[in-house]
Amino acid sequence: MSDDLPIDPERNTQSEPLSRAIGERYLTYALSTIMNRALPDARDGLKPVHRRILYAMRELRLSPNGAFRKSAKITGDVMGNYHPHGDAAIYDAMARLAQDFAMRYPLVDGQGNFGNIDGDNPAAARYTEARLAQTSETLMDGLTEDSVDFRPNYDGTLNEPVVLPAAFPNLLANGASGIAVGMATNIPPHNLHEVIDACLHLIKTPDARDDTLATLIKGPDFPTGGVIVESADTIAQNYRTGRGAFRVRAKWEQEDLGRGQWQIVVTEIPYQVQKSRLIERLAELIQTKKIPILADVRDESAEDVRIVLEPRARNVDPEQLMAALYRVSDLEVRFSLNMNVLIDGRVPKVCSLKEVLRAFLDHRREVLVRRANFRLDKIAARLEVLEGYLIAYLNLDRVIEIIRYEDDPKAVMIAEFGLSDVQVEAILNMRLRALRKLEEIELRAERDGLLEERETLQAMLADEAAQWSRIADQLKEVRNLFGKSTPEGQRRTLITEAADVEPIDMDAMIEREPLTVILSRMGWIRAMKGHQPLDAELKFKDGDGPAFALHAETTDKLMVFASNGRFYTLPANGLPGGRGMGEPLRLMVELPNEAEVIAVFPWRDGEKYLVASKAGDGFVVAASDILAQTKTGKQVLNGEALLCKPVSGDHVAVVGTNRKMLVFPLTELPEMARGKGVRLQRFGSGGGLLAADSLSDATFVTLAEGLSWPMSGGKTRTESDLGEWLGKRAGAGRMAPRGFPRDNKFA
Template identity: 55%
Template sequence: MARAHIPPPSEINQSVNLRDALEERYLAYALSTIMGRALPDARDGLKPVHRRILYGMHILRLDPGASFKKCAKIVGDVMGSFHPHGDQAIYDALVRLAQDFSSRFPLVDGQGNFGNIDGDGAAAYRYTEARMTEVARALLEGIDEDAIDFRDNYSGDAKEPVVLPAAFPNLLANGAQGIAVGMATSIPPHNVAELLDAALYLISNPVATARDLCNFVQGPDFPTGGIVVDSRESIIETYATGRGSFRIRSRWVKEEGNRGAWNAVVTEIPYGVQKSRLIEKLAELVNEKKLPLLADVRDESTDDVRVVLEPRSRSVEPNVLMESLFRMSELEARFAMNMNVLVDGVTPRVLSLPEALRQWLDHRRDVLLRRSRHRLGEIERRLEVLAGMIVAFLNLDEVIRIIREEDEPKDVLKAAFDLTDNQANYILDTRLRSLRRLEEMELRNEHAELTREKGELELLVGEEPRQWKAIVAQIREMKKKWGPLTALGKRRTTFEAPPAVAENFDLTDVLVEREPVTVVVTQKGWIRALKGQVSDLANLQYKGDDGLLVSFFAETVSKIMVLSSDGKIFTLDASKLPGGRGAGEPIRLLADIDDGADVAAVFVHKPDGKMLVASSDGRGFVAAENDMIANTRKGKMLLNVEAGATARFIVPVEGDTVAAMGENRKLLCFPVSEIPEMTRGKGVRLQRYKDGGLSDLKTFALDDGLSWTDSAGRVHNVAKDALTEWLGTRADAGRLPPKNFPRNNKFG
């Protein structure tokens, strides 16, 4: 047997550039994900899988009044005809459309177990049944009247809609979430009555801004309710840009008990939070004693959410308890908004609120025009037939004769009465019982009615103001169906300002018992906290040749500030410092101080206080202590130092005058007011040197004079009148210090 010819490798393999091949294939994948999976169409607010599910249910005639059908049947038909992906993916999408805690306006009416807010999954699709809701039918309204374009399905043997007619503003009403390649979308649900009011305003005011429309659209309206605690300006800014976030808190009430006892009862939780996971996290925090104000948490939910929170003491303020829970658990959550959608079904872009509503309104106008033209075509065809029938009635005897006697009655009818093919065929297909006098009158009435409707439709198609007037009528009719007084249209999410306790609320004050401590820092950068206020540290033990650098009194709720030599400032919680039984821990283990940098100063934070910070080369500025708080281990930059210099001094501003002592033994005093107040930077020149730098720095009240402590512990003071020769302006060189000033050039 002859062997098959195998072409040489050069004819099979083709050399391609790997970079070009990867770019081409990854771009194709990215576009497929963006266009076909992750981002919704701005016009109907649906992703392809949701659109295909609804169209598949439309083909199965699963209207709101129809009988339920097994979800297995729906999933199978959708997968076989339109969506060639996994059946589980289709079913998961269908389930979400039916969950009233996931979709603000469910598009699927489910029968059976479709999951719950605890996070339990739905039953298998062989057990559940479904049909469409009224909202879904509104999305499909006019789909069989040439309202939208169709395209071939994946196999080319059927047609599927490119977009739905969408008589319902689904994009904003139900929201959407998805992650594509290099982009994502996250749109919260809204109240449909507010959206319709905003749409009516936008029709009459096409250049309306997001601020104008926010007079109607208050903000998100989540299916699980809750309270949005953002400011009005923040909400308007989010809708103006299409990006931002909403802060959602659980709704709770205080329930009184016997003898002054009370419980906090949570009745609504933030959107997207699983109740079982929330309660599990709260119980875990209670067991770990991270919530000292909370004694117990119980889930007493039935169909409605009811989570009971029992305080440890009846003397605890309810707002304080809830504020600590909001900060430590998912009783408060954030919903990020990124209105990234496919504009006109093609271009991904982030839209503002007016742009998103405009996309829906323009689509509704296109649908109106297409349905009107489709209806005009039907009327034209019917009028043609009616004209032929009227001719037949006027010449009934002759028509009957021709039909009985002629071999080709169609051609004879056309020639005798000047009829078209359609008219002749219709006459020939007419039943004898229709040839009565009453039927002729009905035909003439129908002809007159269709002629009138045709005239109205021609005016509608030709005049844009009439089109918008028709859309306004449709929107107002829709608002009657889903208005704010209806069960589905009633607003669920409300808006409030954060409680007053939250303004200056420090969680540490609640979670940590306030006790006095003494913070000890060694020369090699080790830190520890001794219980109580310990003045005598003579017997304190240190590692090796280490020794005491500084010590000060604080409380367990205090914040300890650490300045590193590279100008960064770090924040430590006094409650988390190692105890005084051992040698403590290196500060580097508690804060991410850069390699090559050392600890320059450690002090206790005083709210609303001010500090004078300076570098070794004599540059500095005044900084507010509140601006120094760093929320991460990485700290924050405070003082920018030049090469060769280090951050060295940070002293409290406790007077009106600064005393700067240089390494060249020159003393200069000048007003604090000459130093600028900054949040960060390099600062200004405090004292001028020919060589060396700054040796010490302090602030004092000029009226009390300048004091210092010598090596023997004696305190010296130079009165205001005697300081005249050292008083100058910032950046002066200064003069040699007064008599008895320490030789180490330090104020003590």
């Protein structure tokens, strides 16, 4: 009855701080992600999902020379027996192991559609078939010989290997990538022949330096080829620290078409770049005329990559064209190096090249010792049986008599010949055909061979140098299978230093055409062909209207000055066309939502501009100091900006919200590149919230010509004598002339 009583929540609840509870649980999750999902083991270079896939395929007897099996069957076995996660994730991982454009040495031999370099996904698991590749068989060689530890699977019904024996350094040969919690890994693939050469050198010289190993492993060797443009010093530094990056470019050649015509043919693209997206990007560059010297791009790829780039003119330099494309497309990428791996399957560490190779070699030595001890045990067991057989042959008539007439022949033979239980069982299980004389000779030969093998193994176990010699021989065997002597083992990625190419003046290549730029109040910008009337009626979105209209040319750089004091630069030839409503300016530059556009104008070299804030501070800035190189713009004026006007005349006229005007010489304004500036006009405190203490407008005047402003009816009024308002900079000024515009604006 007591078992049916309700549980008392107060007695069975333990209280602890929320921060501790969340911290402990998140730490458990983080450790699980790091150890069992994201980071590869330095010994076999595999993550748990890949290791389980290969082991499950081995259990299905999918040998490299055997039949293929449906991928759905393989995925199901992996999920049901070893990896209780989604079948889609398992199939994606297995498909990647079969992709020759993703793996330098594929571990799975796939049959069917396993995806392509264009970025297309593999076919469904029910349509594709797979089996183990020769490389996988090499990774699992000796798995049944107690070479590695096994552990129970997730439900305890089966056992799975903790790590594979790994006859070659798969971590470097095929690379790895993954994102854990608070750490990540990204290791490029390398040439197996070079990696084994480095291992052999490290066996011969255990205290070898990373720089020496870097001369043997020249750099990554990507399955898609390409060209690494890094110096030997940079590559050595990357391998020494375990962190860095490699610049990888597409491989191309100039194809002569005759009569002075030529085209560029790209035959290899950087690793992990999708060809379809690359071509879309190149087509976009042509459409937006960002690379005006590029006329066309075509994908003529079949089995191999062949991307054709046509120049706009025959006098274009191909090196300069490619240098321009490297900067704006994935024809050049940076592959980051972060050799963060699990040492002994337990400790995550960013390792140098030498540390990674040392972890593999130490693992190989442990595998060698365990396999040798396993073989010694097998030899001992077999020798025991052989000794029993030979005793039986020496006393064959007596053995037959005992078996024929004794009620308990086993006990009699043990007592009479001193045999062990195992030996007697083996004798009793002998076939009659094994009693021939030739069989005895074969047994003696087998015993002598086993004794010799045992002696060799024991000598090897007693001598560390002999162990390393055996490991070196095994590595050389693998090198012969997958090294440079085979077509797949040849280096695919070239390594060179980037050549100095003089950059192309893109502005000089843009066709000069007139434009009319329109910016609406809501921030939509467009460029209409030709110089249209600035007061022409245009269509805008509901609730929107014109804010700025100006004439420009396609070769111009358009400057946008905002109330946050930043200048933004837009190429006029990159603006959207005038057929629609345009595009939001804030998608082109990183203009904050609270910032308003104050001025838009074409940039002119040599000009100077007055920038001023609402607080009444300002200065003159040169055109060369306002060009922005990035979308974030360039900060020039500190404070809330009010205006930006090109410098002209010899005096500056300013007016405040208090309608007081001041005219002072232009020479009193300093020229600066950035800052708050100097006081233009002094305002009285006024008191209260309605204090007139801000600048309203400023303009430039030529003192001899006076100051003009528009009047109603299209008329203009000119105040020729400005002596009443003439003063020093930062003065208070006097009330504006009679008839001055009510909006306190000069124009």
